[in-house]
Amino acid sequence: MYNSTERVKNISYAIRDVVIFAQQLEKEGKEIIYLNIGDPCLWDFDTPDHIKNAIAEAVTNGRFNRYVDSKGLPELRERIIERERKINNINLTTDDVVITSGVTEGLQMLFAAIINPGDEVLVSKPTYPPFIALCKFFDGVPVYYDKTYDNGWIPDIDYLEKAISEKTTAIVIVNPNNPTGAVYDEKTLKQIVDICAENDIIIICDEIYDQYIFDGKHVGISSIAKDTSVIVLNGFSKAYLVPGWRLGYLYTYDPEEKLSQLREDVEKQARLRLCANAPAQKAAVVALRGPQDHLKKINKHLRERRDIVYNRFEEMTEIHANKPRGSFYIFPKVVNLHSRWKDDEEFVKDLLRETGVLVVHGSGFGMARGSGLFRLVYLAPSEILEDSMDRLENFMKSGP
Numbered sequence: 313m314y315n316s317t318e319r320v321k322n323i324s325y326a327i328r329d330v331v332i333f334a335q336q337l338e339k340e341g342k343e344i345i346y347l348n349i350g351d352p353c354l355w356d357f358d359t360p361d362h363i364k365n366a367i368a369e370a371v372t373n374g375r376f377n378r379y380v381d382s383k384g385l386p387e388l389r390e391r392i393i394e395r396e397r398k399i400n401n402i403n404l405t406t407d408d409v410v411i412t413s414g415v416t417e418g419l420q421m422l423f424a425a426i427i428n429p430g431d432e433v434l435v436s437k438p439t440y441p442p443f444i445a446l447c448k449f450f451d452g453v454p455v456y457y458d459k460t461y462d463n464g465w466i467p468d469i470d471y472l473e474k475a476i477s478e479k480t481t482a483i484v485i486v487n488p489n490n491p492t493g494a495v496y497d498e499k500t501l502k503q504i505v506d507i508c509a510e511n512d513i514i515i516i517c518d519e520i521y522d523q524y525i526f527d528g529k530h531v532g533i534s535s536i537a538k539d540t541s542v543i544v545l546n547g548f549s550k551a552y553l554v555p556g557w558r559l560g561y562l563y564t565y566d567p568e569e570k571l572s573q574l575r576e577d578v579e580k581q582a583r584l585r586l587c588a589n590a591p592a593q594k595a596a597v598v599a600l601r602g603p604q605d606h607l608k609k610i611n612k613h614l615r616e617r618r619d620i621v622y623n624r625f626e627e628m629t630e631i632h633a634n635k636p637r638g639s640f641y642i643f644p645k646v647v648n649l650h651s652r653w654k655d656d657e658e659f660v661k662d663l664l665r666e667t668g669v670l671v672v673h674g675s676g677f678g679m680a681r682g683s684g685l686f687r688l689v690y691l692a693p694s695e696i697l698e699d700s701m702d703r704l705e706n707f708m709k710s711g712p
């Protein structure tokens with residue numbers, strides 16, 4: 313007789329859960345515009361040819377169809393060190409870097425190592441949902457630090473300080489942010505680093521969107537951490553358009569020399585799952601070494617698409633939004649949610665049923681159900697975004 317464990321019962325992932333409802337409607341013949349998932353390859357962005365050719369070559373010559381080093385190919389770790397030196401002006405060694413099956417696996421390994429039952433992990437609100445689910449999976453307690461709509465979704469430092477307790481073990485920062493599109497300023501990041509250093513809290517920063525910035529510049533946490541140790545997660549899914557390859561990395565920047573045991577505990581887990589995708593690692597060497605022109609092109613398109621959706625929201629009285637500065641998400645707010653809908657999920661389902669446009673309810677990212685927030689992914693081509701915004705606008709006007 314099978315009974316679900318409590319651990320598994322807790323798992324939910326709103327971004328993919330809403331798809332089940334959309335697929336039902338699709339079966340009934342409704343056309344759906346999927347603005348719910350952050351996968352650039354679903355639209356008109358494609359993996360650069362030299363990266364595709366590199367994985368084909370790695371597979372056909374056969375030398376990379378084997379298991380490789382659990383920590384990752386040394387030559388890939390070397391390229392990552394170079395990248396981090398160039399971008400964040402830090403000096404790492406290959407021992408500081410572990411190649412993972414995506415940022416997601418890196419996070420799992422870190423949480424498995426860091427969290428004892430009942431330990432608290434600070435996660436922002438709103439947050440990328442797996443941070444909450446994985447924290448609970450390892451018997452940890454996610455504790456929110458607020459980012460507020462009113463100051464552009466930048467973390468509120470007073471709130472963050474108040475959220476710290478004796479059980480706080482780690483903090484997760486996502487910069488540039490999913491789901492808000494916020495890019496944190498240097499001052500805020502420094503304040504967070506200082507508070508965490510004072511309270512001996514492990515800092516984990518997910519920088520998977522660091523190449524997608526439309527206004528200003530991205531400040532990598534390791535570039536400003538100075539004598540504070542930090543852990544950074546990054547990956548190839550978004551910047552190199554290979555989300556299906558499942559390839560990422562984590563590195564420890566450890567001037568305080570306090571993360572050596574954690575490094576060992578992560579490596580132990582890396583050995584347990586043998587290795588990350590070997591041909592993809594070989595191709596990732598080419599991705600990091602080769603031309604980066606695709607990033608310029610994508611950023612140009614994303615800025616245009618960001619402007620389309622943001623400007624349309626600016627014209628609406630029923631929905632407001634902060635202007636995203638990075639990533640490819642916008643997190644708008646329905647002003648008078650309760651005049652028409654019970655909660656944000658009902659709004660999302662109603663919108664889907666009436667217009668075919670699929671977005672994700674804000675409560676899937678940790679917000680209150682009544683807050684009226686939702687996430688829209690603006691990766692689709694301009695004409696599809698314009699059409700979706702027309703549908704959304706008409707839908708909002710059609711109410712009682």
Ligand code: PLP
Nearest residue numbers: 350414415416440490547549560
């Ligand atoms: N981290 C953030 C903030 C994300 O938004 C995503 C995917 O949308 C991931 C991690 C997943 O990364 P990966 O594909 O490397 O597992």
